[in-house]
Amino acid sequence: MTVEGRPLEESELIHRAQRGDLVAYGDLVRGYQDVAIRTAYLACRDAAEAEDAVQEALIKAHRALGRFRPGAPFRPWLLQIVANEARNRRRSAGRRTGLALRVAEDRPSDAAAPSPEAAILAGEARETLLAAMERLAEDDRLVLGYRYFLDLSEAETAEALGIPRGTVKSRSFRAMARLRERFAEVAR
Amino acid sequence: MSGPLESLRAMTDDQLAAALQDLGRSVWFPPAPADLTDRVVARLAEAGSRRRSVVERWREAFGPTRALRRSLVLAIVALLIVVGLAAAVAFGLPGIRLIFVGATPTPTLAPSGPVTASPSAGSAASPTAPPLGADLAPGSPTTLDAARAAADYPVRVATDPALGAPDVVYLDGSGSLARVTFVYGTRPGLPLATGATATALLTEFRGAVNPDAFGKIIRPGTTVEPVSVDGASGYWIVGEPHDLLYRVPGADLWDPVRLAGNVLIWERDGLTFRLETSADKATALRIAASMR
Incomplete structure (x- = not known):
């Protein structure tokens, strides 16, 4: 779920893109545009802003491609640029809060079968959990959001947020505790 | 109200993590807009061509009044190229990066008003009206002989009687970077391209087609059909106007199709030929096969 199953093809695309092949670059990043939009949206909470941030990040990533270490995972490297761009945009716009996350009307058709937990977390509990997430401070919200909403691995979350892996662990742990504290507040 | 709250509180961290995952x-x-990546790639390509056009503008600044300075600059550039070549040969460096002047985008199709085609072959139109195809072809009007003298490859021209001699010959760049474009005005039996005063635009230059890219840059509604042009491999492209992508050393470059017509593109002896026309495939293939 976290790694695209085509490492050879991707390293070849990276190699070609580094040599100035724009078509290869397009192919390389096309597969990541969805997760890039989500990464940006979690940080800036504005659909149009997220789209702009991703576009700008893809331009910057192209410029920085020469510094990409061959063999390293590409996705978190790209997502770090996206996340930075989105956070910077939000900060420079002076906005502290964006649109609140909400549950989509319909589940995406390609979503995995509901887990047993989903059966427990129906309706109201789901809304409570989301509302509690929204009440967390940005750092806590992002670490949990990237880790669980976007299904990034611990290492990927660390790279996307530009923090050490150990910090992801400790921050997640504390964020979980603070999330629990919010349950009572939001459930009224 | 304690139901959902209690169920959440009762969860272990692992269960909560799974619940968050599911909630996500x-x-x-x-x-993500479907064309998001394509727009980025187009922006990058545009930025690449802007960088080239700065060089062009700089070159234009050295006009005829500064002929001496201009030749000095050219001499220095030539010297640098020679030094570069020598270095490349001496150290066995892989290919020198070439900037393909001919790929600088020029304005796309703009109807040029009632310019009538001059029947005299190879000559520019009257000094008052812009020459036929000035809005379509890159470079400056010249003669076939001058174009042949400027290019380091044998410039071929269509000999098909339906087309006859070109009305205007355009030359852009020189040596291996020379791009020669022939513009054909009205021709009996051949349709005019939509909104244009030309029947056909025939371009030749050093470079290779990047067929891998066809699928990615050709818009929906456009078809690309591999064809054989007198034994050489080529593509017949029908549909909406689009950009074409070429592979030149070190880069892929976009180039807009200028006539709103069909395009036949083929490669022979390291050269790329491109025929833009509203004529049908059979006619285009016949014209292409008549290149001498």
Whole structure:
């Protein structure tokens, strides 16, 4: 779920893109545009802003491609640029809060079968959990959001947020505790 | 009200993590526009060509009044190229990066008003009206002989009687970077391209087609059919106007199709030929096969 199953093809695309092949670059990043939009949206909470941030990040990533270490995972490297761009945009716009996350009307058709937990977390509990997430401070919200909403691995979350892996662990742990504290507040 | 709250509180951290994961699948996220990556790639390509056009503008600044300075600059550039070549040969460096002057985008189709085609072959039109195809072809009007003298490859021209001699010959760049474009005005039996005063635009230059890219840059509604042009491999492209992508050393470059017509593109002896026309495939293939 976290790694695209085509490492050879991707390293070849990276190699070609580094040599100035724009078509290869397009192919390389096309597969990541969805997760890039989500990464940006979690940080800036504005659909149009997220789209702009991703576009700008893809331009910057192209410029920085020469510094990409061959063999390293590409996705978190790209997502770090996206996340930075989105956070910077939000900060420079002076906005502290964006649109609140909400549950989509319909589940995406390609979503995995509901887990047993989903059966427990129906309706109201789901809304409570989301509302509690929204009440967390940005750092806590992002670490949990990237880790669980976007299904990034611990290492990927660390790279996307530009923090050490150990910090992801400790921050997640504390964020979980603070999330629990919010349950009572939001459930009224 | 304690139901959902209690169920959440009762969860271990692992269960909560799984619940968050599951919740993430139902959270609304803005969809990524389907053409997001394509727009980025187009911006990058545009930025690449802007960089080239700065060089062009700089070159234009050295006009005829500064002929001496201009030749000095050219001499220095030539010297640098020679030094570069020598270095490349001496150290066995892989290919020198070439900037393909001919790929600088020129304005796309703009109807040029009632310019009538001059019947005299190879000559520019009257000094008052812009020459036929000035809005379509890159470079400056010249003669076939001058174009042949400027290019380091044998410039071929269509000998098909339906087309006859070109009305205007355009030359852009020189040596291996020379791009020669022939513009054909009205021709009996051949349709005019939509909104244009030309029947056909025939371009030749050093470079290779990048067929891998066809699928990615050709818009929906456009078809690309591999064809054989007198034994050489080529593509017949029908549909909406689009950009074409060429592979030149070190880069892929976009180039807009200028006539709103069909395009036949083929490669022979390291050269790329491109025929833009509203004529049908059979006619285009016949014209292409008549290149001498």
